[in-house]
Amino acid sequence: MNRREFSSQALGVAGLTLAPAIWSGAQAQAAAPVEGTNYVKLSQAAPVSAPAGKVEVVEFFWYGCPHCFHFEPSLAAWAAKLPADVVFRRVPVVFREVPFVAHQQLYFAIEALGLIPALHAKVFHAIHVEQQKLDNPEAISVFVTKNGVDPTKFLAMYNSFAVQTKARQARGLMEAYKLDGVPTLGIAGQFTTSVSLNATPEKTLAVADFLIAKARKGK
Template sequence: MNRREFSKQTAALAGLGLATGLAPWQSAQAQTPVEGTNFVKLSQRAPVSAPAGKVEVVEFFWYGCPHCFHFEPSLAAWAAKLPPDVVFRRVPVAFRENPFAAHQRLYFAIEALGLIPQLHAKVFHAIHEEQLKLDKPELIGDWVAKQGVDKAKFLAMYNSFALQTKSSQARSLMDAYKIDGVPAIGVAGRYFTSVSLNGTPDKALATTDYLIGLARKAG
């Protein structure tokens, strides 16, 4: 989903080409990804936070994006099987203030509280299946409380200076990778790929595997 499409979020999800039931990424059509078609090599390297000797993979996403919602199951299964030299992390984007900023803070708050395994997929489900807005601190706090999380503790983290810093860092990384749509994947500060460049989630992940291999060779 690119920036222009975000204002059309109510469009039907049918025909997006991201439905479940796709072949596993390992079974994606065997062909070498093409630079300029399936991925982009950055002209200037983006910063990475992974330690030396590790390959950093970053998923840029937005909770309100239907493409990201449909990509998440394939991505989660892929991320669970990554080798030890690959460091995976998610970065929520904020193309404008709301609802992007609220969703960005929601992710960073549950991440800081160690609640990603319990709540990340549930946030997607709440927004896309239950049609909850979750676009204001009080609404988000009430929803989190229903998940068994202390609301006051959550909101303290949601409104903290630490999260302001995280949001600023996310914007900088987004700009460095020149992100204009999600879901998108950055690899090692060198490469960028996305579902839209590859046609399906599985092909995007196959391209990501290829880029990880390139990053290893580059050192």
């Protein structure tokens, strides 16, 4: 979704599907991804947190975005198979106060509590399948409690200085990557690619593989 598409109606679009075009392996070999068409090269490098010698991949996402919801299964499977020299992390975005801030703090809280494997996909499911908004601490507290999390412990983390710090850092990284939509992948502080540029998760991830290889070579 582009920034201008983030309206109050976005949370209700649970059944949205992505375009059917698929970039096959043969097509990928026949024509390399094109700058300005399949990916963007940043004019000024964005900061990275990965150690030297590692390639950082950042997924910018929003829990309320239907495209992010549909992208997540393919992305998770791809991320699980990344080589040892690639560091993958997610960054929730904020384009306005409500409901973005609540969703951002939700993500950083479950990340800090080590609950991403248990709850990340469930948050997407709750919003897009069960039509829960999860746009305030009360609703989020009910959700985490139903999923076996101590609500007092969770809310302490949700409102913590550590989560607020991560939120500020996320906004700075969004600006550095000149982000205007999600889901977007930032590669090595140098490139971005997205489903909006490439039509399908498969093609987007193929472009990400290309950009990772490009970053390794320092090009």
